[in-house]
Amino acid sequence: GAGVSQSPSNKVTEKGKDVELRCDPISGHTALYWYRQSLGQGLEFLIYFQGNSAPDKSGLPSDRFSAERTGGSVSTLTIQRTQQEDSAVYLCASSQTGIYGYTFGSGTRLTVV
Amino acid sequence: AQRVTQPEKLLSVFKGAPVELKCNYSYSGSPELFWYVQYSRQRLQLLLRHISRESIKGFTADLNKGETSFHLKKPFAQEEDSAMYYCALIGETSGSRLTFGEGTQLTVNP
Numbered sequence: 001g002a003g004v005s006q007s008p009s010n011k012v013t014e015k016g017k018d019v020e021l022r023c024d025p026i027s028g029h030t031a032l033y034w035y036r037q038s039l040g041q042g043l044e045f046l047i048y049f050q051g052n053s054a055p056d057k058s059g060l061p062s063d064r065f066s067a068e069r070t071g072g073s074v075s076t077l078t079i080q081r082t083q084q085e086d087s088a089v090y091l092c093a094s095s096q097t098g099i100y101g102y103t104f105g106s107g108t109r110l111t112v113v
Numbered sequence: 114a115q116r117v118t119q120p121e122k123l124l125s126v127f128k129g130a131p132v133e134l135k136c137n138y139s140y141s142g143s144p145e146l147f148w149y150v151q152y153s154r155q156r157l158q159l160l161l162r163h164i165s166r167e168s169i170k171g172f173t174a175d176l177n178k179g180e181t182s183f184h185l186k187k188p189f190a191q192e193e194d195s196a197m198y199y200c201a202l203i204g205e206t207s208g209s210r211l212t213f214g215e216g217t218q219l220t221v222n223p
Contacts, residue, residue, distance in 0.1 A: 031209055033210070033211070035213075040215075041215070042199070042213055042214065042215035042216055043157075043199065043201075043213040043216075045210060045211070045212070045213075048209070048210050056210055091157065095209065097209065100162065100164070101147055101149075101159040101162055102159070102211060103159075104156050104157040104158065105156065106155075106156040107156065
Protein backbone atom coordinates (compact mmCIF):
# COMPACT_ATOMS: atom_id res chain seq x y z
CA GLY A 1 0.00 0.00 0.00
CA ALA A 2 0.89 3.66 -0.15
CA GLY A 3 1.47 3.99 3.55
CA VAL A 4 1.51 2.12 6.84
CA SER A 5 -2.02 1.10 7.76
CA GLN A 6 -3.15 0.31 11.31
CA SER A 7 -6.44 -1.06 12.52
CA PRO A 8 -8.56 -0.41 14.41
CA SER A 9 -7.98 3.31 14.75
CA ASN A 10 -9.73 3.30 18.12
CA LYS A 11 -10.39 0.48 20.55
CA VAL A 12 -12.21 0.62 23.87
CA THR A 13 -12.01 -2.56 25.88
CA GLU A 14 -12.86 -3.72 29.36
CA LYS A 15 -10.11 -4.46 31.83
CA GLY A 16 -9.12 -8.11 31.63
CA LYS A 17 -10.06 -8.63 27.98
CA ASP A 18 -7.57 -9.47 25.23
CA VAL A 19 -7.01 -7.14 22.27
CA GLU A 20 -5.32 -7.51 18.89
CA LEU A 21 -3.86 -4.57 17.02
CA ARG A 22 -2.95 -4.90 13.36
CA CYS A 23 -0.27 -3.23 11.26
CA ASP A 24 0.06 -3.44 7.48
CA PRO A 25 3.47 -2.01 6.48
CA ILE A 26 4.54 -0.45 3.22
CA SER A 27 5.04 -3.13 0.61
CA GLY A 28 8.68 -4.17 0.40
CA HIS A 29 9.67 -2.77 3.78
CA THR A 30 11.47 -5.56 5.57
CA ALA A 31 11.70 -3.90 8.98
CA LEU A 32 8.65 -3.27 11.19
CA TYR A 33 8.51 -1.60 14.58
CA TRP A 34 5.93 -1.19 17.34
CA TYR A 35 6.01 1.78 19.69
CA ARG A 36 3.69 3.00 22.43
CA GLN A 37 2.91 6.69 22.87
CA SER A 38 1.57 7.73 26.23
CA LEU A 39 0.80 11.20 27.53
CA GLY A 40 3.93 12.55 29.14
CA GLN A 41 5.92 9.39 28.33
CA GLY A 42 7.08 10.07 24.81
CA LEU A 43 7.57 7.16 22.43
CA GLU A 44 8.39 3.84 24.02
CA PHE A 45 9.92 1.09 21.88
CA LEU A 46 8.16 -2.27 22.11
CA ILE A 47 9.46 -4.67 19.47
CA TYR A 48 11.25 -4.77 16.13
CA PHE A 49 10.85 -7.28 13.29
CA GLN A 50 13.26 -7.97 10.48
CA GLY A 51 11.29 -10.14 8.08
CA ASN A 52 9.31 -12.53 10.25
CA SER A 53 11.79 -12.73 13.10
CA ALA A 54 12.02 -10.40 16.09
CA PRO A 55 15.68 -9.75 16.93
CA ASP A 56 14.73 -7.17 19.54
CA LYS A 57 11.69 -7.60 21.75
CA SER A 58 13.29 -5.98 24.74
CA GLY A 59 10.68 -3.24 25.00
CA LEU A 60 7.66 -5.47 25.62
CA PRO A 61 6.56 -4.39 29.11
CA SER A 62 5.32 -7.76 30.33
CA ASP A 63 4.50 -11.27 29.20
CA ARG A 64 0.94 -10.11 28.53
CA PHE A 65 2.32 -8.47 25.39
CA SER A 66 3.24 -10.48 22.31
CA ALA A 67 3.62 -9.80 18.62
CA GLU A 68 4.02 -11.75 15.44
CA ARG A 69 4.63 -11.05 11.81
CA THR A 70 3.71 -13.37 8.99
CA GLY A 71 4.80 -13.47 5.36
CA GLY A 72 7.19 -10.61 6.00
CA SER A 73 4.20 -8.30 5.92
CA VAL A 74 1.30 -7.87 8.35
CA SER A 75 2.03 -7.77 12.06
CA THR A 76 -0.28 -8.27 15.01
CA LEU A 77 0.36 -6.96 18.52
CA THR A 78 -1.65 -8.84 21.14
CA ILE A 79 -2.25 -7.65 24.68
CA GLN A 80 -3.75 -10.23 27.01
CA ARG A 81 -5.70 -9.43 30.17
CA THR A 82 -5.57 -5.71 29.49
CA GLN A 83 -4.96 -3.31 32.36
CA GLN A 84 -5.76 0.39 32.62
CA GLU A 85 -2.08 1.27 32.35
CA ASP A 86 -2.09 -0.27 28.86
CA SER A 87 -4.17 2.67 27.63
CA ALA A 88 -2.08 4.50 25.04
CA VAL A 89 -1.65 5.06 21.34
CA TYR A 90 0.12 2.10 19.74
CA LEU A 91 2.17 3.09 16.72
CA CYS A 92 3.55 0.90 13.99
CA ALA A 93 6.31 1.92 11.58
CA SER A 94 8.15 0.28 8.73
CA SER A 95 11.37 0.94 6.87
CA GLN A 96 13.68 -0.51 4.25
CA THR A 97 16.77 0.45 6.16
CA GLY A 98 16.49 2.23 9.48
CA ILE A 99 19.14 4.84 8.83
CA TYR A 100 16.85 6.56 6.36
CA GLY A 101 14.06 6.84 8.87
CA TYR A 102 10.75 5.15 9.44
CA THR A 103 7.28 5.67 8.01
CA PHE A 104 4.67 5.61 10.76
CA GLY A 105 1.06 4.59 10.72
CA SER A 106 -1.64 6.73 12.27
CA GLY A 107 -1.83 4.51 15.34
CA THR A 108 -4.42 2.65 17.37
CA ARG A 109 -5.77 4.50 20.39
CA LEU A 110 -6.44 1.89 23.05
CA THR A 111 -8.58 2.76 26.05
CA VAL A 112 -8.99 0.21 28.82
CA VAL A 113 -11.99 0.90 31.06
CA ALA B 114 22.99 2.62 26.53
CA GLN B 115 21.60 5.26 24.21
CA ARG B 116 19.51 8.14 25.38
CA VAL B 117 17.94 11.25 23.88
CA THR B 118 17.07 14.26 25.99
CA GLN B 119 14.83 17.13 24.98
CA PRO B 120 14.98 19.50 27.93
CA GLU B 121 11.95 21.61 26.99
CA LYS B 122 8.52 19.98 27.08
CA LEU B 123 6.87 23.22 25.96
CA LEU B 124 8.21 26.05 23.83
CA SER B 125 6.29 29.13 22.78
CA VAL B 126 7.47 31.79 20.32
CA PHE B 127 5.90 34.52 18.24
CA LYS B 128 5.51 34.31 14.48
CA GLY B 129 8.63 35.55 12.73
CA ALA B 130 10.89 34.93 15.71
CA PRO B 131 13.77 32.45 15.57
CA VAL B 132 13.19 29.10 17.18
CA GLU B 133 15.57 26.46 18.51
CA LEU B 134 14.45 23.10 19.84
CA LYS B 135 17.16 21.49 21.88
CA CYS B 136 18.25 17.87 21.66
CA ASN B 137 21.12 16.19 23.47
CA TYR B 138 22.08 12.58 23.13
CA SER B 139 24.11 10.00 24.94
CA TYR B 140 25.79 7.35 22.82
CA SER B 141 29.34 6.09 22.75
CA GLY B 142 29.59 5.45 19.01
CA SER B 143 28.52 7.35 15.90
CA PRO B 144 24.73 7.62 15.84
CA GLU B 145 22.45 8.70 13.08
CA LEU B 146 20.11 11.47 14.22
CA PHE B 147 16.63 12.47 13.15
CA TRP B 148 13.90 14.95 13.88
CA TYR B 149 10.27 13.79 13.63
CA VAL B 150 7.21 16.03 13.76
CA GLN B 151 3.59 15.37 14.64
CA TYR B 152 1.07 18.02 13.66
CA SER B 153 -2.30 18.08 15.37
CA ARG B 154 -4.39 15.02 14.41
CA GLN B 155 -1.74 13.80 11.96
CA ARG B 156 0.64 10.90 12.05
CA LEU B 157 4.24 11.15 13.14
CA GLN B 158 6.43 11.98 10.16
CA LEU B 159 10.10 12.39 9.43
CA LEU B 160 11.16 16.05 9.28
CA LEU B 161 14.85 15.71 8.60
CA ARG B 162 17.80 13.40 9.09
CA HIS B 163 21.40 14.21 9.75
CA ILE B 164 22.67 11.80 7.10
CA SER B 165 21.00 13.82 4.34
CA ARG B 166 22.23 17.25 5.51
CA GLU B 167 18.93 18.69 4.31
CA SER B 168 16.75 21.66 5.11
CA ILE B 169 13.03 20.96 5.27
CA LYS B 170 10.36 23.66 5.69
CA GLY B 171 13.14 26.06 6.62
CA PHE B 172 14.38 23.87 9.49
CA THR B 173 17.99 22.79 9.83
CA ALA B 174 19.84 20.76 12.43
CA ASP B 175 23.56 20.54 12.98
CA LEU B 176 25.24 17.64 14.69
CA ASN B 177 27.73 18.78 17.31
CA LYS B 178 29.68 15.72 18.37
CA GLY B 179 31.65 17.64 20.98
CA GLU B 180 28.50 18.74 22.77
CA THR B 181 26.53 15.63 21.71
CA SER B 182 23.72 17.84 20.48
CA PHE B 183 21.45 17.97 17.45
CA HIS B 184 19.41 21.13 17.95
CA LEU B 185 16.66 22.00 15.46
CA LYS B 186 16.58 25.60 14.25
CA LYS B 187 14.46 27.85 12.10
CA PRO B 188 15.22 31.56 11.62
CA PHE B 189 11.60 32.72 11.24
CA ALA B 190 8.88 30.61 12.84
CA GLN B 191 5.46 30.30 11.19
CA GLU B 192 2.12 29.48 12.82
CA GLU B 193 1.94 26.25 10.84
CA ASP B 194 5.12 25.08 12.59
CA SER B 195 3.11 24.52 15.76
CA ALA B 196 3.46 20.81 16.49
CA MET B 197 5.14 18.19 18.67
CA TYR B 198 8.78 17.63 17.73
CA TYR B 199 10.75 14.52 18.60
CA CYS B 200 14.50 14.05 18.33
CA ALA B 201 15.64 10.47 17.75
CA LEU B 202 18.76 8.43 17.18
CA ILE B 203 19.81 5.09 15.76
CA GLY B 204 23.01 3.60 17.13
CA GLU B 205 25.39 1.34 15.29
CA THR B 206 24.51 -1.60 17.49
CA SER B 207 20.81 -1.00 17.99
CA GLY B 208 19.66 -2.88 14.90
CA SER B 209 17.97 0.17 13.34
CA ARG B 210 15.90 0.72 16.47
CA LEU B 211 15.05 4.40 16.96
CA THR B 212 15.36 5.86 20.43
CA PHE B 213 13.18 8.94 20.88
CA GLY B 214 13.32 11.90 23.19
CA GLU B 215 10.20 12.85 25.11
CA GLY B 216 9.29 15.56 22.66
CA THR B 217 8.87 19.33 22.66
CA GLN B 218 5.48 20.92 22.00
CA LEU B 219 6.12 24.04 19.93
CA THR B 220 3.49 26.75 19.79
CA VAL B 221 3.94 29.66 17.39
CA ASN B 222 1.71 32.55 18.36
CA PRO B 223 0.38 35.11 15.86
